[in-house]
Amino acid sequence: MSVLVYADSNNGTLTKNAFEAASYGAQIAQANGTNAVAVVVGSASGLEDLGNYGIAKVLHLSDASLDNFDPQKITGIIAAAAQQEGASTIIFSHDFSGKSVAPRLSAKLDAGMVTGAVALPNGNVIKKAVFSGKAFAEVEVNTDTKIIAVLPNSVDKVTTGGSASVEAFSCDIPSSGLTVKEIKKESTELSLTEADIVVSAGRGLKGPENWGMIEDLAKELGAATACSRPVADIGWRPHHEHVGQTGFAIRPNLYFAIGISGAIQHLAGVNGSKVIVVINTDAEAPFFKAADYGIVGDAFEVVPKLVEAVKKLKA
Amino acid sequence: MKILVCISKAPDTTAKIAFTDGDTKFDENGVQFIVNPYDEWYALVRGLELKEANGGSVTVINVGRADSDPVIRKALAIGADDAVRIDADTTDALYVAKQIANYAKENAYDMVLCGKETIDYNGSQVAGMIAELMNAPYVSLASKLDMNGNTATIERDIEGGVEVVETATPFVLSSAKGMAEARIPNMRGIMAARTKPLNVVAASEANNATTIKGFSLPPAKSGCKYVDADNVEELVNLLHNEAKAI
Ligand SMILES: Cc1cc2nc3c(=O)[nH]c(=O)nc-3n(C[C@H](O)[C@H](O)[C@H](O)COP(=O)(O)OP(=O)(O)OC[C@H]3O[C@@H](n4cnc5c(N)ncnc54)[C@H](O)[C@@H]3O)c2cc1C
Numbered sequence: 001m002s003v004l005v006y007a008d009s010n011n012g013t014l015t016k017n018a019f020e021a022a023s024y025g026a027q028i029a030q031a032n033g034t035n036a037v038a039v040v041v042g043s044a045s046g047l048e049d050l051g052n053y054g055i056a057k058v059l060h061l062s063d064a065s066l067d068n069f070d071p072q073k074i075t076g077i078i079a080a081a082a083q084q085e086g087a088s089t090i091i092f093s094h095d096f097s098g099k100s101v102a103p104r105l106s107a108k109l110d111a112g113m114v115t116g117a118v119a120l121p122n123g124n125v126i127k128k129a130v131f132s133g134k135a136f137a138e139v140e141v142n143t144d145t146k147i148i149a150v151l152p153n154s155v156d157k158v159t160t161g162g163s164a165s166v167e168a169f170s171c172d173i174p175s176s177g178l179t180v181k182e183i184k185k186e187s188t189e190l191s192l193t194e195a196d197i198v199v200s201a202g203r204g205l206k207g208p209e210n211w212g213m214i215e216d217l218a219k220e221l222g223a224a225t226a227c228s229r230p231v232a233d234i235g236w237r238p239h240h241e242h243v244g245q246t247g248f249a250i251r252p253n254l255y256f257a258i259g260i261s262g263a264i265q266h267l268a269g270v271n272g273s274k275v276i277v278v279i280n281t282d283a284e285a286p287f288f289k290a291a292d293y294g295i296v297g298d299a300f301e302v303v304p305k306l307v308e309a310v311k312k313l314k315a
Numbered sequence: 316m317k318i319l320v321c322i323s324k325a326p327d328t329t330a331k332i333a334f335t336d337g338d339t340k341f342d343e344n345g346v347q348f349i350v351n352p353y354d355e356w357y358a359l360v361r362g363l364e365l366k367e368a369n370g371g372s373v374t375v376i377n378v379g380r381a382d383s384d385p386v387i388r389k390a391l392a393i394g395a396d397d398a399v400r401i402d403a404d405t406t407d408a409l410y411v412a413k414q415i416a417n418y419a420k421e422n423a424y425d426m427v428l429c430g431k432e433t434i435d436y437n438g439s440q441v442a443g444m445i446a447e448l449m450n451a452p453y454v455s456l457a458s459k460l461d462m463n464g465n466t467a468t469i470e471r472d473i474e475g476g477v478e479v480v481e482t483a484t485p486f487v488l489s490s491a492k493g494m495a496e497a498r499i500p501n502m503r504g505i506m507a508a509r510t511k512p513l514n515v516v517a518a519s520e521a522n523n524a525t526t527i528k529g530f531s532l533p534p535a536k537s538g539c540k541y542v543d544a545d546n547v548e549e550l551v552n553l554l555h556n557e558a559k560a561i
Binding site: 010015069071072075094095096099100101102103104105106107108110111112113114115116125128129130131132133134135136137138139140141142143176177178179180181182183184185186190191192193194197221239242245246247253254264265268274275277278288289290291292293294295296297298301302305306309310312313 | 326353408409412431434438441443446447448454455470472473477483493525527529541550551554558560
């Protein structure tokens with residue numbers, strides 16, 4: 001019973017999350033003494049690299065008509081691949097693509113699914129994040145086939161130095177009622193949900209004209225920028241920067257919260273960050289309770305100094 | 316336009332997260348329950364806007380027991396025409412999706428609108444499952460929905476941007492920020508909600524594909540290390556050498 005991994009690609013390149021899902025699936029396969037097989041849909045190159053994360057074989061359905069992401073078609077393709085490989089465990093990343101395809105596949109195969117997995121399974125029991133990162137649940141899958149969607153940046157990747165064999169795959173491609181009309185990227189900047197470092201600021205910055213230093217810091221660190229909800233609501237920053245319970249949930253390695261009080265709804269979207277740095281004038285700001293490092297001080301004095309200190313480090 | 320909006324009952328965003336019965340049950344003691352924010356603010360309100368512009372009806376559906384009725388009434392107060400509650404305990408997404416899909420298929424809706432996830436179990440599962448069970452297109456994390464006759468133009472969140480897709484009714488989507496602005500029910504709405512139909516129907520036969528075995532809380536942070544505001548270089552030093560984060 002092999003393990004099947006859906007490896008998502010974007011503009012012909014495998015995503016960071018695809019490698020995480022691959023490594024997760026390969027570790028399960030290894031624990032069960034079986035192989036991990038990845039499925040890639042649409043034009044993409046560099047697929048052998050999945051071998052470095054433990055994938056033995058890649059099934060590639062490279063039909064150019066599939067370059068536009070189509071969950072209905074991909075669901076059918078993965079189901080066909082699972083049948084061919086006799087796979088009983090199917091792995092996704094719990095990202096934008098995974099959220100579009102995995103639930104469909106679960107219903108199609110009548111297979112129990114756990115999303116937001118934060119650890120390798122223990123038998124049929126999988127640990128997942130619940131209550132917006134405020135707790136974990138252990139969920140048992142009761143069906144023979146299981147589907148697991150891994151929470152990005154929460155399970156360590158294991159490299160093996162291997163290379164995967166790539167095989168062309170074909171199957172009946174199901175019809176779909178969806179047409180992709182256009183893809184609009186907000187900017188050429190780093191995407192917030194994929195960034196390793198995020199510099200975020202809140203109402204403490206007083207006005208949109210003061211974001212220059214936040215952008216400077218982000219630039220020095222190679223970070224993406226984010227903001228609290230009121231800042232997006234008043235229009236100081238674009239909506240796609242809003243993080244928290246009602247905006248994007250992010251899990252970077254390093255999160256700077258500058259002039260953000262740390263309301264529970266804000267924390268719900270950022271509490272998965274590995275290291276949190278808080279800069280706030282108010283020593284009583286709730287964010288310090290969630291912080292790893294803190295400076296009680298005025299952002300307008302601290303941040304410019306921080307920019308200089310980072311410059312010095314990078315020099 | 317016949318619109319079905321799926322609503323879930325969720326603990327208030329500020330609720331204390333604790334567990335009872337040997338950490339196998341969420342402790343509801345003192346917890347205020349609300350309509351799951353994505354369902355209410357985005358899916359329901361966009362559904363109402365489309366009805367107001369094009370005519371038709373908005374039905375809200377919930378799978379749950381009688382303790383869901385207050386949040387269902389809230390959705391009616393905001394403006395839904397009627398409500399359906401499928402009487403069942405909910406522990407598994409696929410079970411819930413089957414209940415809703417069966418109902419939706421029997422009643423021929425033009426669209427089924429859901430929230431992007433519930434704020435308790437954070438599954439992001441039910442909407443996509445309903446779509447597959449209905450053999451209908453599914454658009455996840457939609458931030459914009461416009462209708463032109465039977466054609467829907469939908470924007471959905473993707474990595475670093477949005478994708479614009481087109482599909483015909485019937486379809487299923489999950490809603491994220493941007494779809495609509497939250498509405499606060501007014502007195503008239505609250506009064507009207509009391510007499511709007513809330514039909515309780517029996518659940519159809521289905522298995523639970525998953526079971527929750529237990530809960531745990533994340534380990535407490537070891538505490539914040541404070542750096543003096545005059546010594547910002549020390550912060551950079553710690554982030555580089557200790558946290559290895561930059
Ligand atoms: C259902 C619901 C959902 C919500 N969802 C979200 C969400 O997704 N994301 C979100 O962010 N919020 C959300 N909120 C709002 C949330 O409750 C807070 O109101 C919000 O996060 C506060 O934003 P803030 O920290 O920027 O502003 P404030 O709370 O006003 O905090 C500003 C902070 O800046 C500090 N400050 C002031 N001047 C300076 C200075 N010169 N230097 C340094 N620090 C300074 C202050 O001490 C204060 O701590 C939600 C609320 C509800 C009810």
